[in-house]
Amino acid sequence: MVNGEKYVSEEARQAVEEAIAQVGYVRNSAARNLVKQESRAIGLIIHEPHSLLFEDPNIGSILLGANEVLSKADYQLVSLIIDSDRDSRRVADYLRGGLVDGAVIISARASDPIAAAVAEIGLPAAFVGHPDGTPDLPYAAINNEEAARNITGRLLGTGRQRVGMIASALDRDSGQDRLAGFRAAMGGKFDPALVVEYPLYTYAAGLEGMQELLRREPAIDGVFAASDAVAAGAMTALQEAGRRVPEDVGIVGFDDSSWALRCRPQLSTVRQPADLLGSTAAELVLAQLNGLPGTPRVLDTTIMWRGSA
Amino acid sequence: MVNGEKYVSEEARQAVEEAIAQVGYVRNSAARNLVKQESRAIGLIIHEPHSLLFEDPNIGSILLGANEVLSKADYQLVSLIIDSDRDSRRVADYLRGGLVDGAVIISARASDPIAAAVAEIGLPAAFVGHPDGTPDLPYAAINNEEAARNITGRLLGTGRQRVGMIASALDRDSGQDRLAGFRAAMGGKFDPALVVEYPLYTYAAGLEGMQELLRREPAIDGVFAASDAVAAGAMTALQEAGRRVPEDVGIVGFDDSSWALRCRPQLSTVRQPADLLGSTAAELVLAQLNGLPGTPRVLDTTIMWRGSA
Numbered sequence: 001m002v003n004g005e006k007y008v009s010e011e012a013r014q015a016v017e018e019a020i021a022q023v024g025y026v027r028n029s030a031a032r033n034l035v036k037q038e039s040r041a042i043g044l045i046i047h048e049p050h051s052l053l054f055e056d057p058n059i060g061s062i063l064l065g066a067n068e069v070l071s072k073a074d075y076q077l078v079s080l081i082i083d084s085d086r087d088s089r090r091v092a093d094y095l096r097g098g099l100v101d102g103a104v105i106i107s108a109r110a111s112d113p114i115a116a117a118v119a120e121i122g123l124p125a126a127f128v129g130h131p132d133g134t135p136d137l138p139y140a141a142i143n144n145e146e147a148a149r150n151i152t153g154r155l156l157g158t159g160r161q162r163v164g165m166i167a168s169a170l171d172r173d174s175g176q177d178r179l180a181g182f183r184a185a186m187g188g189k190f191d192p193a194l195v196v197e198y199p200l201y202t203y204a205a206g207l208e209g210m211q212e213l214l215r216r217e218p219a220i221d222g223v224f225a226a227s228d229a230v231a232a233g234a235m236t237a238l239q240e241a242g243r244r245v246p247e248d249v250g251i252v253g254f255d256d257s258s259w260a261l262r263c264r265p266q267l268s269t270v271r272q273p274a275d276l277l278g279s280t281a282a283e284l285v286l287a288q289l290n291g292l293p294g295t296p297r298v299l300d301t302t303i304m305w306r307g308s309a
Numbered sequence: 310m311v312n313g314e315k316y317v318s319e320e321a322r323q324a325v326e327e328a329i330a331q332v333g334y335v336r337n338s339a340a341r342n343l344v345k346q347e348s349r350a351i352g353l354i355i356h357e358p359h360s361l362l363f364e365d366p367n368i369g370s371i372l373l374g375a376n377e378v379l380s381k382a383d384y385q386l387v388s389l390i391i392d393s394d395r396d397s398r399r400v401a402d403y404l405r406g407g408l409v410d411g412a413v414i415i416s417a418r419a420s421d422p423i424a425a426a427v428a429e430i431g432l433p434a435a436f437v438g439h440p441d442g443t444p445d446l447p448y449a450a451i452n453n454e455e456a457a458r459n460i461t462g463r464l465l466g467t468g469r470q471r472v473g474m475i476a477s478a479l480d481r482d483s484g485q486d487r488l489a490g491f492r493a494a495m496g497g498k499f500d501p502a503l504v505v506e507y508p509l510y511t512y513a514a515g516l517e518g519m520q521e522l523l524r525r526e527p528a529i530d531g532v533f534a535a536s537d538a539v540a541a542g543a544m545t546a547l548q549e550a551g552r553r554v555p556e557d558v559g560i561v562g563f564d565d566s567s568w569a570l571r572c573r574p575q576l577s578t579v580r581q582p583a584d585l586l587g588s589t590a591a592e593l594v595l596a597q598l599n600g601l602p603g604t605p606r607v608l609d610t611t612i613m614w615r616g617s618a
Contacts, residue, residue: 039406039408040403040406041403041408043387055366055567057364063390067392071395071396071399074399076389076399076400076402076403077389078352078387078388078389078403079388079389079390080385080386080387080388081372081376081386081388083376086380087380090380090383090385091385093349093385094349094350094385097348097349099348099350099408203567203571236571236573239573240573258364258512262512262545264545
C-alpha cells in the first residue's frame with residue numbers, strides 16, 4: 001500500500017480485533033472493512049445542478065466507462081452529486097469518513113472545494129478534465145481548445161461570413177477552452193458581439209442564445225454551439241425563425257452525444273470519447289490504490305461531419 | 310432507535326473505544342461512524358442500463374427531490390446504478406457492508422434481487438413505484454393504470470378511429486400498468502396488432518415503434534406513447550413519414566418531463582410529480598430511521614393538454 005499513513009497501525013488493528021473478540025462479535029461488516037480500512041467503493045463526484053444533470057449524456061457515458069473498469073476490479077461505484085456549497089461540505093465530510101477508497105471527479109470548476117478536500121485527505125483521485133488552479137492530481141482529458149479551433153475552421157471552410165458562438169460553462173476548463181479555440185480559429189473575423197454566454201450546456205441555452213444572436217445579427221450564417229444539447233436548442237430556434245439548416249445557417253456542436261443523431265439534419269460535431277475518459281480516470285485511481293503513479297492522459301477527438309453544416 | 314439489534318452492543322462499543330484509547334487514535338473517522346454504526350449516507354438504487362440512464366429526466370427529478378429532503382436532515386445521498394446481475398450482487402454486498410443507513414429504490418423490476426437483499430438485511434428502505442412480487446416495503450407511487458386510461462380516453466375524445474400504443478418496460482409495474490390502462494380505455498376498439506413493445510422508455514423505441522405502427526396500419530390516427538421520450542421519437546418518425554401532428558395523427562405521452570416542451574408541437578401528456586415521488590420516498594426512509602412506520606403514499610397525476618393531440 002502506498003499511503004501507509006492512511007491506514008490504522010498494526011497495533012491499533014490488533015487492539016480493535018481483540019476488543020471485538022472479547023465481546024464476541026460485531027454484526028456489521030463495516031467493522032471488517034474498518035479493520036482492513038477498505039470500503040471497496042470509489043466515489044464519482046459530479047458537479048452539476050441535479051435538475052440539469054440528466055441533460056448531459058456525456059456524464060452517463062463517463063459513468064459507464066468508469067463503472068466498467070471498477071466493476072472488473074470488484075469496486076462499487078457510488079455517485080455523489082454536488083449542486084451547492086452545502087453539498088460540497090457534506091461530500092467532503094463523507095470522503096473524510098473513509099466510506100470510499102478513491103474518487104473520480106468530473107465537471108470540476110477551477111475553485112473546486114472538493115478537489116482541495118481530496119488533496120488534503122490524501123485520497124487516491126483523478127479528474128475527468130483538467131481545470132486550472134486545482135490541486136496537482138492525475139487527469140484524463142481532451143484538448144478542448146484544439147478541437148474547437150478545428151471544427152470552427154471546418155465551418156469557416158464552408159464559406160460562412162458571419163459566424164457566432166453560443167458559449168457555455170465559462171467557469172469550467174471545457175467552456176473556457178472551447179471559447180478560446182473558437183476565437184483562435186476566427187482570427188481577424190472574431191466579433192465579440194456574436195458571442196453569447198450561458199452558465200450551463202443546455203438545450204434552453206441554445207434556444208435562447210440563437211434567438212439572441214438572430215436579434216443581434218440577422219445576417220448570421222454560421223454558429224458554433226458549445227455542446228450538442230446547445231446546438232439542438234439552437235436548431236429549434238432557427239427552424240422557428242424560418243431559417244434553413246444548413247442552407248441559411250450552418251451549425252456545429254461539441255460532444256457527439258445522443259443529441260447529435262436526434263437533430264434533423266444530423267449534427268456536425270466533435271466526438272469526444274466520454275466513455276474512455278471515464279475508464280481512464282478510473283484506471284488512474286486504481287493505479288494509485290496499487291501504489292503506482294497516475295500519469296495524466298490526453299485523449300484524441302475527431303470531427304464527425306454530418307448534415308448541419 | 311428502532312432496529313436495536315443492528316447496532317453494536319454497549320459492551321462492544323466500550324471495548325472498541327478503550328482499544329482506540331490504548332493506541333492513541335484511529336485517524337479515519339469511519340472508526341467513529343462504526344462506533345455509532347452510522348454512515349449518514351442513504352443509497353439511491355437505480356435499475357437502469359448506464360448507457361440509457363440519462364435519457365430519462367424523471368430519474369433526475371426523483372434524485373433532486375430525494376436529495377432535498379436528505380440534505381436538510383444532513384444525510385449524504387449516494388447513487389448506485391444496477392445494470393447487470395453482477396452489479397446486483399455487488400450492490401447487495403455494499404449494502405450489507407453498512408456503508409449506508411437506508412435506501413431508496415427506483416425503477417425496480419418485479420424479480421428484483423436488491424429488494425430481497427434489502428429486506429433480508431433489514432435496511433430501512435422505500436420504493437419509488439410499487440412493483441408486484443417485491444417484499445413488503447413502503448413506497449411512493451402514482452396510479453399508472455388510471456392515468457393511462459384517462460389520457461387515452463382524452464385522445465379518443467378528439468375523434469380518433471385507429472389508435473395504437475408504443476408500450477415499453479413491460480418488466481416494470483409502470484410499463485405493465487400503462488398498457489393495462491390503455492387497453493381499458495380502448496375497450497372494444499382495442500386491437501393487439503396496434504400495440505408494439507420495446508424494453509426501455511427511449512427515443513429510439515419511439516422512432517422504431519412509430520415506423521412499425523405505420524407499416525402495420527397506414528391509417529393509424531392516434532398513438533399513446535408510454536413515455537415522453539418515446540413520444541418524441543414517434544413524432545420524429547411521423548415528420549419523416551410526412552404525417553402532420555396533430556392533424557393526421559394525434560399523439561400523447563407520459564411523464565411531463567423536459568422532452569414534452571421540446572417537442573414541436575408541444576406534447577399532451579400525463580404530469581407525474583417525479584420530484585415529490587423522490588422526496589416522499591426519502592421521508593419514508595427517514596421515518597423508519599426515527600422508529601416510525603413508513604406509510605405508503607399514492608400521489609396524484611394530472612393531464613397537461615398541449616398541441617400534439
